[in-house]
Amino acid sequence: MSIAAFRFEHFSEIASTNDAAMARARSGDAGHLWLSADVQTSGRGRHNRPWTSPSGNLYASLLLIDPSVPAKAPQLGFVAGVALVDALRDFAPDIKFALKWPNDILVGQAKLAGILLEGSSLPDQRFACVLGCGINCANHPDGLAYAATDLKALGLEVAPSMLLQALAITFTRWLDVWAAGEGFAFIRAAWLERAAGLGGPVRVNLGGQMHEGRFADMDAAGRLILDKPDGRVTIDAGDVFLGPVNRPPNENGQGAPGR
Secondary structure (H helix, E strand, C coil), X not given: CCHHHCEEEEEEEECCHHHHHHHHHHCCCCCCEEEEEEEECCCECHHHCECCCXXXXXXXXXXXXXXXXXXXXXXXXXXXXHHHHHHHHHHCCCCCEEEECCCEEEECCEEEEEEEEEEEECCCCCEEEEEEEEECCCCCCCCCCXXXXXXXXXXXXXCHHHHHHHHHHHHHXXXXXXXXXXXXXXXXXXXXXXXXCCCCEEEEEECCEEEEEEEEEECCCCCEEEEECCEEXXXXXXXXXXXCCCCCCCCCCCCCCCC
16 A cells, blocks of 8 residues: 555644544544644543643644454554554664553653544444554653653654655555555564563553562563463553552653644
8 A cells, every 4th residue: 555545734823633533434534544733622632531732743643544444443553553663763773662552652761642543333334443642742741750851852854744744655665564454463563573671571551450570571462471379361451660569650641742
């Protein structure tokens, strides 16, 4: 697939690029549509956490219609993570961008970007997927309960529009590799090569209950494999905190403006 197959629309201000993309799907849009904005007034992340969205950063969402059978659509979050790391490396090959399961991009222990994947069955029997990306290009929130950073703070001047073009190219490439889920083994391998904390201690918050252990792997379904003292646990969803057990869980929770 070529990047020419995608359309791009930009807004100076919008409530939420994800919400706007899903509204397009419900109105019959055929997909392969990138929506971006300078500012979001109602940006949100996982679990509807607020996503601070000031000017200077990249806020973009991609609408895909029937990208795969619905059961495999959650894999697109990992496709997007790999693509975003590769796009960032195009601008800064010497900086170590890493993926924190399931959807954050870190530099060191600080969150730089996040991804929000949403899906919906439409009245006309189509299935819509929206991939939202928030990347701190020029600024990041202060006073958070976790560390955050931005590209400018890392010594990089990258315009959001340039980063979006790079992301669109890398995502198109990895979307082809994914092949509607048939190539997820390649995505998984690429994700693990870019993973933060693999093999090290992690804590996972599951509904208020903290599970502690070693980040052993990500399985063929994209689930985190946690080795605990009393056995191995497979985790479908949760907030992951990297580092030793005695470290306060505040550096790398739900981060950058909040996808």
